[in-house]
Amino acid sequence: MRWRGAVVRLLWVSSIVLVAVLLLRYAVLEAGVFPSDCKPLLADGPEGLCLAKWALVQTFMQQRLGWASLILGVLAFVSRRRSVAWGGWLCGIAGLVLYSFDYAAVGAMLSLLVLARDGIQARRGEEQAGREPGDGLRVEGLR
Template identity: 50%
Template sequence: MRTNLSKYGVAGPVVAGVIVAAIALWLRHGLLEAGLLPRDCTLADAPAAACAFKTALVQSFLDQRLGWVSLVAGGLAFMLSCHRLAWAGWLTGVAGLVLYSYDPAAIGTLLALLVLVRAHDEDGQGKREPGEQPADRLRVGGLG
């Protein structure tokens, strides 16, 4: 059985997610944990640009900030069906999963992904009739 990811609108988010995950992994393991950034930025001879970058990177995941941004963006995208908020929730969530913010980022990422995949179906790719409800395709009758 062959899966066609582009048919279901999953290819774009998956490719973007893999790219963001690769960048986040490189930032985490290639720069931060490998010791390529200055360890002590309070020294007078510490490079200012590298210290500013390290401070911004650490502040992004301190107190799970990336995860909370993903959760808020994904939750709002789910409630409002906003495609742009869904992309923000998805990409910050993937980065948050790699950069130590996995608790809230996991929920925000899933909510955002639901909107991204669903939005593709509503753009004319699915076979929905006007006014049709999601349960109508299940062919489930009433309980009474």
């Protein structure tokens, strides 16, 4: 039953991040909430919403979200660390929505493989609970 809780948590967290990023893209970026007359250079002194717009745009310029997801996904796949896999998966979701889909898709899938592999191993452990180590060997006890 532990693996079901992990799947439910994965679905909930993924759904929340997906909704947040979709709202950010469609209700903020594409709806024109940010001012359009921001100064192009950071040295010119962006203020308030212009600074927020600049910081947000920098996350998906040159596919930075995608690269972050890919790097975290490869690290998670090699090290089998769930925390790194969570980072790669969530960056991948954000990258898929925020224009960085090339690398984000690969990073998200590598991360999801690590998250799914741990769930399968937990489920196998539940199925084998209660068995003795030598049960499958068909060795009779010493008499």
